[in-house]
Amino acid sequence: MKIEETTNEGLRRAYAVTIPAKDIDAAIEAEVKKIAPQVRMPGFRPGKVPSNLVKKMHGEAIHGQVVNEQIQGAVDSLMRDKKLRPAMQPRVEFGDGYEQGKDAKLTVDLEVLPEIETPSLDGLKLERLMVPVADSEVDEAVNNIASQQKSWKDAPKTKKAADGDQLIIDFVGSIDGVEFEGGKAEETPLVIGAGRFIPGFEEQLAGAKAGDDKTITVTFPADYPAKELAGKDAQFAIHVHKVQVEDETKVDEDFAKSLGLESMEQLRGLLKGQLEQELGGLTRTAMKRQLLDTLASGHDFAVPQGMVDAEFEQIWAQLQQEAANDADPKAALKEIEAEKDDYRAIAERRVRLGLLLSEIGQANGVQVTQAEMSMLIQQAAQQYRPEDRERFNELIRTNDMAAAQLRAPLYEDKVVDFLFDKADITDREVTREELQAAIEAEETPAPAPAKKKAPAKKAAKEEAPAEAKPAKKPAAKKEAAPAEDKPAAKKAPAKKAAADDKPAAKKAPAKKAAAKK
Template identity: 65%
Template sequence: MQIVETTNEGLKRAYTVTIPAQTITAKIEGEVKKIAPQVRMPGFRPGKVPANLVKKMHGAAIHQEALSTTIREAMDKLVADNALRPAMNPDVSLGEGYEEGKDAELTVSLEVLPVIEAPSLDGLKLDKLVVPVAEEQVDEAVARIAGQQQRFETKDGAAEDGDQVICDFTGKLDGVEFEGGKAEKQPIVIGSGRLIPGFEEQLIGLKAGEERVITVTFPEDYPAEELKGKEVTFDIAAHEIKAPAEASIDDDFAKELGLESLEQLKNLLRGQLEQETAGLTRTAMKRSLLDQLAAGHDFEVPPTMVEAEFAQIWQQLTHEAKHEEDPEAALKEIEDEKDDYRKIAERRVRLGLLLSEIGQANGVEVSAQEMSMLVTQAAQQYRPEDRQRFMEYVRNDPMMAAQLRAPLYEDKVVDFLIEKAEVTTREVTREELQAAIEADADADSEAKAAPAKKATAKKAAAKKTESVEEAPAEEAAEDEKPKKAPAKKVEAADDTVEAPAKKAPAKKAPAKKKAAAKEG
């Protein structure tokens, strides 16, 4: 096999590869010997069909398989002999004049990963902005739970706003009962807003043992098609009227929740509040860390990786824009700043390569057990009958596995860097912490298009600039093999965009909403 380099400019490489005809012929003969024992033909005993007849019957398929195998082996040799680290799958084309019995002339073009000097981890300084949990916040959280656990006591007299009415009701459309519109001894809290507009208000004044007919109109956006915008009646029969009882926040209240004491409940709530702000604290530290890395490293990145990353960002943006109140204006807005989003993609790729280099240089890795947990968690998004098929799909598709692994890999590298950094802890308010995060976003010159814009898509893009999740280089650098992740569920801000994963099982469908007096 002859390999001639034709281009070596920056990260671009190109080669011509000549595969001798005899190499392909030998591969064909090997394929014939491999399949001959399985070939059946009238007049011949199993496995005794002559090689020339096997080739006559299956020649085209055998030649194609042999040629494909030979090309794959040639690409492996090209990569190994030239110590290449492809950024993406090489572009390989076979000369138009090729036919069986002739040398195969290949044209190969690709981009390689840049050589990145191991970054120095000295001098990293981070502020850890911690929000202490005030006792008043804990008390408010306890009070909210007490409000949700509202108890009611039977009362005499008519129902008032805030009272609970225990009643039977039967809904009728044009005098005929409709499905989902009937209940017995249903507790309804007047003013809770859980039922369709006008229902609860018409229960005011109702007494135990009293019957009443009310008229309501279903909303135009009600899920049940046959009830949208329709005026219906409900026959009401009240069994009992209850007034809200004042909740005693004490150990007995905590025991009703399955805990040992009120102090235990407060400790649990205090931990939850601390966990909520801990997420914001880490976001601020991570953004500051990535900004420091980005400011200290400016190397060329493979254009194909940038384009692939930009395509994911652009898909997210256009999806969000199409769901805005004014889709045309939102699409125009993101189109006007397309170059800014391309810079965001370039920043993400550069940071991804940098984090990958740091991770590999310092032995950061995702264990087999962690990977197994990731796959199991991802499988929960699918219907039970499809989960095993999804797990097999991931096991057989390195690109999909890389997608699942990348966010965790990134987080582990970030945690490693935070441990190495000089960290100064400061107590701040939640408002000050949020302001610090937003100020960092505003100061990021490559994400100027993101903050304080009207379009939701832009807010999503702003969030994407803070993270290098699915770090594009992680797998390529690790294996020195080109990988390109297929489209997937891309997380940005608190929203998700569902994109097709090739041949992955369909995700479980949401449960159908049942028509009833309850709205939505």
């Protein structure tokens, strides 16, 4: 095999590769010998069909298979011999003028991962912003639950039901005088205006009093699930037992017990724990944001533009989708178009941070264990229908890139936790508002000295460093490190942060070099 380097500029490499005809012919002969024992042909005993007849019968298919295998082998050898670490799947193109019996010529174009000096972790300082949970916040949480637990009390018998009141009713439904299945119930609660019954039902009971008997007529919707009732008029004979009005829920021991708990103390303890967990997540997000900003400001190296393109495309597609759902789609799209360069700078920063975190993790032995990976696969598989789960599992087993995508968020969390352990951390008590402001503070997308401030409504507040994914074969042995913990979202131009907490964009697969028949 002959290899000639045609491009070596920055991170870009290109090669002209020639596979000698004799190597292709030898591989074809080996394949013919391999399959000959299985070939069946009238007049010959099994395994005794001459090679020339095997070639005549299957030569075209064998040749195509062998050439494709030779191309893949040549690319793998190129990566190994030149010690290349592809940033993404190489682009392979097969020469148009190839004919059987001649040398096969192909071009291989790729970007390599940059050589990154492992940063020193000495002197890393971080501030942990702590928000104590106040009793007033627990009180508010308790009251919120109480407001959702409506209780009712009987109204005077002269009370006419109004919007928001609850009636206790019996009803019997019929169509053309014949009762239908499922159209009868006793002592059923109905809240006027809640919209739980078919259109027109609740409204016709406005003004009813306890003891009233009424007959109403309603039309079942055309898309009603019971096809035998859809679109038909029905009469309901109704007896009103009670009219009830909403009663204030008392927050006491009985209220806690109505929720299945032993006491109000237990309820408050649970709610306080939830609030502490929520605030702890925000604290971690703020500290991680601070960590990433520190890393970005101290490291500036060239990054593969293909990875930046893929990351930007993900951000941009999400922004466009959000703009389309905005109240004024044209204005939202115009706003993000004006900030397009800033979003690309953010995509570049994400890629740089991803590569940097990956380097730190590899240099310090951070790994996702097989047990952790198995747990990730099980959790992810639950998102699919039972009949699709095995196909998902097979994808993860056979596709390095898909496995890297799944592993990436956990790997990054482990790298970040490693850095937290190494850092000198000081605690500072702040308010919830101050913590939120720290998360949503303006960021500078590029580490160059003359930094351009991102627009105020920038989707990159929720910046996620890009994943350093392996190519088809992980020659670079880089673990992925994609997404930053998602902070509480600050509204972006198109409603949602574009740099959401997601792995970096999938790399496009190499163009398959199909052998000409």
